[in-house]
Amino acid sequence: MKTNKLIITGWLLVIIFTISNCKKDDRSPYAKDGSAPDAISNPKVTNLAGAAIITYNLPDNENLLYVKAVYELKGQKKEVKSSMFQKKLVVDGFGDTEERTVTLYAVSRSEVVSPPVEVTIKPLTPPVVSVFKSIKADSTFGGINVKYVNDDSANIVFEVLVIDSVGDWAHVDYNYTSMKKGSFNVRGFPPVERTWGIYVRDRWDNHSDTLRTKIRPIYEETLDKTKFNDVRTTFASYIPQHQPLPNSGVPMVNAVDYSSSYPMKNLYDGNVTTMFHTKEKYEIPVWIPIDLDKSGAAKFVLSRFKIWQRTGTFIFNHGNPHRWQIWGTNNPKIINGDFNNVDPNNGWVRLGEWTMTKPSGWEVGQNSNEDIQVATDGQEFEFPNGIPPVRYIGWKNIDSWGSIGGYTGFFHLFELSLWGQKK
Incomplete structure (x- = not known):
């Protein structure tokens, strides 16, 4: 019993001690030295486009916490702060090249400000x-x-x-x-x-x-994708498969081989979340032939196309296209070995070549918010002027983001749309 009383007494003492040490949050400055720091010295201004960098020497005060700049922007007071470990700060947001006064203060740990130091800035063209x-x-x-x-x-x-x-x-x-x-x-x-x-x-x-x-x-008009057709089997022997790069992997026999889980129809089903995917570790380039009008009634002078990458961690990576060409013809059965032919009725004609670039310019695997947004929204590319009308196209995928300049590779996209003039 005595033991229990001692335990209870001990807990009561802990509780009393804890309560006596609980205080309301103290939001006042954590240093009580009320003296003002000395002013900054030797300020220098470097004017920038719509902005300015101000450098200075810090005062030799132990209680210095930061330096702040006070200025007016669009009729409102603005402040910029820089820590005691910095000797510069940037003021920006200016929409013209008018001269302005910026006032600099050194501020102590007690939030006491130094005497002001004024500098004049004159931003460059915003x-x-x-x-x-x-x-x-x-x-x-x-x-x-x-x-x-x-x-x-x-x-x-x-x-x-x-x-x-x-x-x-x-x-x-x-x-x-x-x-x-x-x-x-x-x-x-x-x-x-x-x-x-x-x-x-x-x-x-x-x-x-x-x-x-x-x-x-x-x-221009949007091409009707319900009239597109996969012709890789129909014209397998006539796809203009250029000689693959040496030692580039498993040969594709006559035509590109696709993953059964992600069929070619997904490339033009009107859904930007379904995926077309070729098999992996095959030779490059990869050819993807499409009949633009399976009824045979129309040819098109193509004006532009838009593609939607596979998103998520695959943006500007993996099998998303990096460099490619698009070829065209009106008679896939004609192959004469001349891939610079200018007559699509007698062979395949190269309609254009493109290389995808990232807005950020960052390395593969690193994407900015703008990179992600561009890929999600879909990317648009234009055909050059003067190309002939064609019924069939062949996408020649030279490399993908996950295998830039490599020997083997694969290709995937969520969607492809085309525009042009019907002939």
């Missing part, structure tokens, strides 16, 4: 202005093409507008990018001239002027 000046807009199939230069790799967004039937600006599309140079297309419009507007905006809501231009889209 990206929204320089990118806007680089814009070149032109007609393309089903819409307009916008080319741009973004030397600072700034995170920007283009907004595209059109004047509607009552004369008001109507939103059409957004395009987000940080690429140094690129282009994008806005599609889905009939071949009717209209007035387009294009402007650039950044994450601080700085806006460029609006480019106004009159452009007439080029006529």
Whole structure:
């Protein structure tokens, strides 16, 4: 019994001790030295596009915690902080090149500020202005093409507008990018001239002027994928299989071999989540022949195509295409060994060659948010001008992201769509 009393007494003492040591959160500065640190010294300014870097010498105070810059941006007070281990900070978000005053303070661990030090900055031309000046807009199939230069790799967004039937600006599309140079297309419009507007905006809501231009889209139509047909068996002996690379794996006999679990019809079933997949460890290049109109009634001058990669951990990796060609013909039974033939009625004609690039430029296996978004949305490629009308195409997969420049490889995609003019 005495033992139990001692245990209970001990627990009571622990509880009393714990309660006596519990206090409300103290959110006041954790250092009580109320003295102000000395001011920073020797500030120097390096002006950047829409921004500035300010370097300085730190004061020799033991209670220094950080340095802060105070300035005005779009009529509001802004602060940027830099730790005591840094000797510089960046102020940004400026939409013009006007001179501005930035006030610098050294701040103690007790949140006491030093005397102010003022510097004058004069940002260089902001990206929204320089990118806007680089814009070149032109007609393309089903819409307009916008080319741009973004030397600072700034995170920007283009907004595209059109004047509607009552004369008001109507939103059409957004395009987000940080690429140094690129282009994008806005599609889905009939071949009717209209007035387009294009402007650039950044994450601080700085806006460029609006480019106004009159452009007439080029006529095109979406190819009906229900009329596509797998002709790898029908014309097996006539697929223009170039000589495989030496020691490149298991030979494919007459035609490409596909995985039964991921059949070729998945490539054009209208579903961007079903997959087409060839077997692995075969020779490259891999050829994928398609009849664009199994009724035999039409040929097409192809204008563009769009592909959807296998997503998840396979984005810009594994069997997703890296470099490829597309060939065309109107008579697959004719093979004369001349793969530079310019007459699709007497052989296969190369319609174009493409290499897929990542917006980030990062190594295989490392993807930025923009890489992931681009792959998920689908990637669009244009055929060169002047190609002949064809009924059959052959996708020649030269290599994939998981085997760039390799001897063996395989190929997979979620979906392929094509556009063009029916002839």
